[in-house]
Amino acid sequence: MKVLILGSGVVGVTSAYYLARQGHEVTVVDRQEAPAMETSYGNAGQVSFGFSSPWAAPGIPQKAVKWMFQEHAPLKIQPKMDPAMARFMMQMFNNCTADRYAVNKERMVRVAEYSRHCIDTLRADTGIRYEDRQRGLLQLFRHDYQVEAVAKDMKVLEQCGVRHDLLDAEQVKAVEPALNRVPGKFVGGLHLPDDQTGDCHLFTNRLADYCRDQLGVEFRFGVTIERIKRSAGRVESVVTSAGELTADAYVVCLGSFSPMLVKDLDIRLPIYPVKGYSLTIPVVDDGGAPQSTVMDETFKVAISRFDDRIRVGGTAELASYDLSLLEKRRATISMVVKDVFPEGGDMARAEFWTGLRPMTPDSTPIIGGTKYDNLWLNTGHGTLGWTMSCGSGQLLADLMGGRRPGIDPLGLDVARYAA
Template sequence: MKILVLGAGVVGVTSAYYLARQGHEVTVVDRQPSPAMETSYGNAGQVSFGFSSPWAAPGIPQKAVKWMFQEHAPLKIQPRMDPTMARFMMKMLGNCNPESYATNKERMVRVAEHSRMCIDALRAETGIRYEDRQRGLLQLFRNDKQVAAADKDMQVLAQCGVRHKLLGADELTAIEPALARVPGKFVGGLHLPDDQTGDCHLFTNRLADYCRETLGVTFLFNTTIERLTRVSGRVEAVHTSAGKLTADSYVMALGSYSPFLARDLDIRLPIYPVKGYSLTLPVIDDGGAPQSTVMDETFKVAISRFDNRIRVGGTAELASYDLSLAEKRRATIAMVVRDVFPEGGDLAQAEFWTGLRPMTPDSTPIIGATKYDNLWLNTGHGTLGWTMSCGSAQLLADLVDGRQPAINPDGLSVARYAA
């Protein structure tokens, strides 16, 4: 079957990999000159299967009010007359209850744990390397209230078979030795030993090379996708700056831009761009730098280790599709890495970046069929695009082929928003 994948970020390229691996003739279309040049370029570097949690959680509305008055808050909202933002926030608030949180958490962990097995198998099959490390993630708690709040997450992790361990303050340095240089800052942590780190941009490019050279995937770069047209309940064609493209089936993996294209087909995707920032700085002292990924729970900032670089990613900003670099956000993530690993990297040489995470109101990606029998969705992964990419792409390939899926797909398609 001839399949067009729309989007060459990490979700689009992994979709191409699994579809081509199952024997399909795959073409990937993207407006950028190479893979992973937008949201997949400078993400936090964490592949955090066990850390898959909904943003919409009990207590978040109250926290959001407090964050409005904090200089280094993890969430910022830029006031604007934006009805799309207002609808998204209302739907997100509707998920901030214990029942919805438990449902959404289970769905996210289901995809993420499948993704863990998939990325391990992909790495073994393809042999690609991407400055990756398989040393886990350490969530750091600055107060006892955060430790207590982790109990519910640990219950879900236990139910899903995710390995984890709650650590006391004196046990943190066994996982991250550099924390010995900042004594007294953290009261404990949650260690997820099966989580991983790496450079998502490098991963996506090397996988794209493998797809092209080994699986025969075609990539059409510098090609703007303009619109989709339909005939008799099917997508007829994709109209691009390079002309009209046709296929037997189409996969939409356009992240935050998916709603614009889906709107042509009367499909409403409740995806809103949540702006995130990162700094990438050179390591200057290995002993003072992280060895894997740490997540500062207070500021929601992740600090990940590459070979000779540190990637610091965090903050969430509701600012529509604005891609300007805000110095206040830089100050926040710089403050955190300076506070946790003050001797590890050189902030004076840091690269500052921003990207748009495609967030759904329930934080769960949208994977599966649509009302058009040849249009499939793989989008809306929020902050966990790389974490869930392999699992969601493998699931999608099963669904496209009509195979018995490797995991239960219930609650993952766009149909969950019909009510």
């Protein structure tokens, strides 16, 4: 089968990998000049299978109001006359019940845990390296109430077979020795030993090279995707700046831009861009830097270790498609890394970046078919695109090829929003 994939971020490239491995003729199209140049470029660097949790949770609406008046809040909203933003927030708040949280959490962990198996297998099969580490993730708690609140998440982790350990203040220092330099900051933490870290941009580019050189995948860069043509219940072609492109099947992996492309096909994707920021900081003191990934639960900021760099990612900002770099957002993530690892990196040489996370109101990605029998979706992964990319790509390839998937796809496709 000839497959055309729209988008060369980490989800598009992993989809290409799994489809090509199953013998399909795959072409990937992207407006950028190389893979992973947008959302996949500067993400937090964490591959957080056990940390897969919905943003829509009980109590979030009340917290959102409080965060509006805090300087270093994890969520910021830029007021705009944007009906899509209002609609997304309403849908997200509707998911902030205990019952919806449990359903959404299970779906996310189902995909994420499958993805853990898939990325481990991919790394062994391809031999690619991407400054990766398999040393787990440590969620840090500054307050006792955070330790109490994590009990609900631990129940879901237990049900899904995810290894985890609740640690006290001394035990977190054993996992991340640099925390000994900031005594009294944290009362405990949740350790997820099977989580991983690495450079997503490097991962995606090296996997794209493998796909091209070993699996025959064609990449067409610098090509703008304009619209999809349909006829008699099927996609006929994709109109691009390089002309019309045809295939037997089409896959949309365009992240935050997916809704715009399929809107004219009468497919409504409740995906909204949630802006995130990151800093990439050169390591100057290995003993004062993280060895894997820590997540500061209070500020929702992740700090990950590459070979000789620290990647700090955080802040959720509702600002439509605005990609301006705001210094006040930089101030938040700078404050956190200097508070947790004050001696680890050279802040004067930090690279500041921003990107758009394709969030759904239930935080669950959209993977599967549509009402057009040759149009497929793999999008809406939010902050967990890399975490879920391999499992999503394998699942999509199995569904498209008529194979029995490794996990139950129930509740993952766009049909869940029909009501």
